[in-house]
Amino acid sequence: MAVAQSFAVSIENMSFRYPDNDDPSFTNLNLQIPKGTRFGLFGPNGAGKTTLMNLMTGVLTADEGAIKLLGYTAGGQDKKVNKLFGFVPQDFSFYQELSPAENLEFFGAWAGLNKTEITNRTNELLHILGLDDVRNKAVEKFSGGMKRRVNLAIGVIHNPQVLFLDEPTVGVDVQTRHAIINYLHTLNKNGTTLIYTSHQLSEAEDLCEQIAMIDEGKIITQGHINDLLKEHKHDSLEELFINLTGKAYRN
Amino acid sequence: MFKLWVSIKKDIRILLRDKVGISLMFVMPIILVVVVTSIQNSTFQLVNKNKLPILICNMDTGKSGVQLIESIDKIGMFKVSQIPKGHEKTISDDMHSQDALLGIVIPANFSAEVNAKAKSASDKAMAAFSGQADTVKNTIKKETSGIGPLTLYYNPVLQESLRFSIQGAIRSALQLVQTRETLRTLYYSSNEKELPKSLENEMLNSNTTINMLPVSKDGTRNTPNASQHNVPAWTIFAMFFVIMSLGGSVVREKVSGSFIRLKTLPTNYLVGLLSKQVTYLGVTLLQAVVIFSIGIWLFPYIGLPALNLPQDIFALFIVTLVCGWCAVSYAICVGVFAQTQEQANGFGAISIVILACIGGLMVPSFAMQGLAKTLSNFSPMHWCLQAYYSLFLEGAQLKDVLNNIGSLFIITVIIQFLTYLGLKRKNLI
Numbered sequence: 001m002a003v004a005q006s007f008a009v010s011i012e013n014m015s016f017r018y019p020d021n022d023d024p025s026f027t028n029l030n031l032q033i034p035k036g037t038r039f040g041l042f043g044p045n046g047a048g049k050t051t052l053m054n055l056m057t058g059v060l061t062a063d064e065g066a067i068k069l070l071g072y073t074a075g076g077q078d079k080k081v082n083k084l085f086g087f088v089p090q091d092f093s094f095y096q097e098l099s100p101a102e103n104l105e106f107f108g109a110w111a112g113l114n115k116t117e118i119t120n121r122t123n124e125l126l127h128i129l130g131l132d133d134v135r136n137k138a139v140e141k142f143s144g145g146m147k148r149r150v151n152l153a154i155g156v157i158h159n160p161q162v163l164f165l166d167e168p169t170v171g172v173d174v175q176t177r178h179a180i181i182n183y184l185h186t187l188n189k190n191g192t193t194l195i196y197t198s199h200q201l202s203e204a205e206d207l208c209e210q211i212a213m214i215d216e217g218k219i220i221t222q223g224h225i226n227d228l229l230k231e232h233k234h235d236s237l238e239e240l241f242i243n244l245t246g247k248a249y250r251n
Numbered sequence: 252m253f254k255l256w257v258s259i260k261k262d263i264r265i266l267l268r269d270k271v272g273i274s275l276m277f278v279m280p281i282i283l284v285v286v287v288t289s290i291q292n293s294t295f296q297l298v299n300k301n302k303l304p305i306l307i308c309n310m311d312t313g314k315s316g317v318q319l320i321e322s323i324d325k326i327g328m329f330k331v332s333q334i335p336k337g338h339e340k341t342i343s344d345d346m347h348s349q350d351a352l353l354g355i356v357i358p359a360n361f362s363a364e365v366n367a368k369a370k371s372a373s374d375k376a377m378a379a380f381s382g383q384a385d386t387v388k389n390t391i392k393k394e395t396s397g398i399g400p401l402t403l404y405y406n407p408v409l410q411e412s413l414r415f416s417i418q419g420a421i422r423s424a425l426q427l428v429q430t431r432e433t434l435r436t437l438y439y440s441s442n443e444k445e446l447p448k449s450l451e452n453e454m455l456n457s458n459t460t461i462n463m464l465p466v467s468k469d470g471t472r473n474t475p476n477a478s479q480h481n482v483p484a485w486t487i488f489a490m491f492f493v494i495m496s497l498g499g500s501v502v503r504e505k506v507s508g509s510f511i512r513l514k515t516l517p518t519n520y521l522v523g524l525l526s527k528q529v530t531y532l533g534v535t536l537l538q539a540v541v542i543f544s545i546g547i548w549l550f551p552y553i554g555l556p557a558l559n560l561p562q563d564i565f566a567l568f569i570v571t572l573v574c575g576w577c578a579v580s581y582a583i584c585v586g587v588f589a590q591t592q593e594q595a596n597g598f599g600a601i602s603i604v605i606l607a608c609i610g611g612l613m614v615p616s617f618a619m620q621g622l623a624k625t626l627s628n629f630s631p632m633h634w635c636l637q638a639y640y641s642l643f644l645e646g647a648q649l650k651d652v653l654n655n656i657g658s659l660f661i662i663t664v665i666i667q668f669l670t671y672l673g674l675k676r677k678n679l680i
Contacts, residue, residue: 057515082517091508097268098261109257110518138268154512 007068008162008193009033009056014065016055025051026217028065033210035070035161038184038194040208040225042201042237044245047215049197050090053166056195057087070161083112086160090167092147093154096140100131100150103139104157111158118157125153128183145176152180162193169203181207201237211237215245254518258526265500266530272496276534277541280489284482284542285553292477292555302330303417305353306346308339313362315428320357322424329353329420342404353417354404361401369432373440401425431455476556482546483639484612487632489542490535490575491606494582494599497531501586502595520680524670528579535575561642566649570642573656574635577663581631584666587673606630611637634659 011031017024025048033039043049054060056067058075067074072081087093094103101122108118126135129149134142139150152168165184169177177200184207188194198204204211205225212222221228221244225237234240266272305323309316324331334345342354358364403421405414434454438446504510504523513520546558561567582599589595607613609623610632627633638655641647674680 054511059511059514079517079519082515085515087512087515089508089511091511093508093512095261095265095509097265102261102264106257106261107512107516109254110513110516110522112517114253 006035007032008035008037008039008070009195010066010068011056012066012068014055014062014067016051016060016062018051024063024217026055026062029217029219031212031219031222033193033195035193036188036191037210038188038208039196040204040211041195041197041214042199042204042211042241043214047245048217049214050166052214053087053164053195053197057085057164058082083158084160085162085164086111086155086158088152088155088163088165088168090170092139092151094139094150097138099134099136099138100126100153101135103150103154107154108157113158121157121159125157129153130179145172148172148176148180152183156187156192160192162195163187165194165196167198168196169198169200177203201241205237213241213244220244254522255526255529258523259530262500262526262530266496266534269496272499275495276489276493277538280485280492280538281542281545283488284485284545285555287485288477288481288546288550288555289553291481303328303353304332304349304351305329305355306332306334306342306349306351307355307357308334308336308342309357310336310339310359311357311361312359313366315362315365315432316357318428318431319361319424322427323355323421326420326424328417346404346406352406352409355421356402356404358401365429365432366436368429369436372433373436376437377440427455478546478550478556478558479643482542482558483643484636486539486542486571487574487610487635487639488603488607488612489538490578491581491603491632493531493534493538493578494585494603495596497527497579497582498586498589498595498599499592501527501583502589502592505586506591520674524583524674527583528576531579531582532572532575535578536571539571539575559643562646563642563648566647566652567642569649570635570638570652570656573659573663574631574638577631577635577659577666580663580666580670584670584673587670587677606632609633610635628658629662631659631662634662 009031010033011029014026014029015024016026029052041049041052051060055062056069056074058069058081061075069081070084072078072084074081094107098106104122104125105118108121113121122135126132129152131146131149131153134146139147142150148168148171152165155165156163163184168184169180172180181203184194184196194207196204196207208225210222210224211228213220221232221240223231229235229237229240232240232243234243307320307323309320311317320331320333323329332349332351334342338345339356342356345351346354401421403418405417409417431451434451435446438444501524504513513523543558543560547560548557551557585599585602586595589598607630609626610630611627612632634655638652638659641652641655645651671680
């Protein structure tokens with residue numbers, strides 16, 4: 001049952017290990033993400049960003065501890081919570097053989113919308129994301145940037161309260177990145193909590209208010225961007241990132 | 252229901268845009284049915300209508316050799332060609348050059364041996380009539396021993412069952428020649444005059460004729476043809492061949508990002524699997540309709556016997572429905588357990604061929620022995636085929652195939668349960 005609280009996500013003493021790995025990905029992790037924020041989750045390759053996002057969205061199940069999403073247990077039997085959040089995975093998570101409109105119809109229905117709601121939201125989103133002209137063309141013929149926009153549109157078709165974005169702008173041109181970031185700002189102004197990961201730290205500075213940096217399954221720093229930069233005496237997020245995680249290659 | 256309907260629409264759209272998948276599910280099975288039925292029909296025609304070419308080299312100078320050739324010709328299943336004396340050593344070469352499947356060399360002393368045997372048998376009979384059987388016993392034994400064998404050459408392509416039929420036919424021709432000679436000798440010994448032709452014919456040709464009638468459950472006497480045998484069998488194969496599209500589709504969805512997103516939505520993945528079952532069940536029914544239609548309407552135009560549908564169409568529909576459901580369930584099960592599309596397609600294709608083999612599609616299950624016969628019970632195709640054969644060949648009704656449908660249903664439920672376990676184990680539901 002949901003309880004009134006001010007966190008979009010609350011993680012308490014969470015531990016997780018992949019079945020085929022000896023070392024745990026996370027041990028006793030704690031993290032709170034306030035409602036209505038634009039929250040960035042950063043770390044080097046293999047730090048556990050995508051794993052953490054999969055745990056928060058219920059794609060993976062924690063071995064120990066609790067993950068609450070708007071007060072509901074993430075990944076539990078109660079599927080009500082799944083109506084409240086949206087997920088934009090790093091991969092193109094849709095059917096490439098279908099058109100944007102057909103994809104939105106399918107994922108909208110699975111998100112619990114009725115026919116009228118799907119039609120209205122499809123028209124609205126395709127217009128906002130500049131996909132009106134290609135609404136009935138197979139996505140497989142699209143450019144990378146257009147596919148990213150389709151990916152985003154599907155993630156927000158049901159007006160989620162919390163939106164998880166796993167590298168939503170990877171591989172797109174400046175125009176598309178600009179359009180996506182602007183749209184995410186609009187969503188946040190309308191009350192949607194954004195939880196975002198990326199390696200584009202300059203983009204993150206534009207989008208995020210608060211961040212957490214994770215490395216080797218641990219949160220190494222967390223807070224408002226400006227406060228962290230002042231605290232660590234750096235001018236940019238990239239400098240802070242290098243300072244905290246080092247320059248060595250990560251696999 | 253709205254979610255299911257939208258999911259079905261999605262699966263149909265993806266299916267219609269998968270040209271390779273459609274050709275694998277429809278075009279390839281149609282080609283298979285036409286080709287296999289044509290080949291089987293040619294074999295039927297070879298045995299039943301066309302004559303087997305046979306070369307005969309008659310080394311014999313007497314009348315028995317000629318009579319034997321006439322008798323073989325009268326059997327009706329051979330197209331007899333004679334080659335000159337002296338070719339007995341090269342008869343195998345002549346068979347190749349003249350496309351003959353069989354060759355016979357009648358030995359030089361054939362008539363003499365037939366006469367000797369006839370005389371011996373006649374003497375024995377006369378002795379028996381006059382009560383002196385023991386006195387001639389040793390003499391007869393001596394005279395009848397040492398008859399040279401007739402040599403039959405055959406092309407190795409002839410199957411064993413056909414070779415036995417040929418051997419039986421030649422043996423009956425040989426028996427006729429020997430019996431005729433024995434009768435003539437016996438008659439002459441008794442009456443000291445030639446056996447009248449009319450009496451000879453009456454004695455030799457008054458055999459009881461054999462009427463061959465197919466036994467069907469509905470009392471009809473339609474003779475089964477190659478189409479009745481092959482179309483149902485290869486329709487089953489086609490239905491199970493949906494694994495090439497459906498198994499891959501399940502794996503594709505599982506390994507692509509779309510599955511991650513599906514898991515985060517407030518809908519159980521079982522809706523997606525149900526949608527695939529409904530969609531592809533429709534595909535299997537359509538496959539059956541298309542292939543049966545080709546059998547009924549196209550086959551007569553390409554020189555093949557037309558397919559006759561069973562009288563109980565409802566039973567045909569039920570069997571096809573359950574068979575299709577089983578094929579779809581099997582494809583989904585393979586898709587759930589396979590890690591990659593290559594695994595699903597490779598394992599799927601090979602397993603279908605194995606199931607077809609042990610299920611009796613390649614070799615009739617009544618001809619199987621021991622372990623193979625036991626294994627055939629585990630192939631869903633076996634139960635489909637038995638049900639189809641009962642309907643198409645024996646004129647059965649629904650009640651007659653309930654046993655087959657029940658077995659098929661149980662196998663399908665087991666496959667569905669395995670799929671459920673696989674989904675649970677892989678945390679997919």
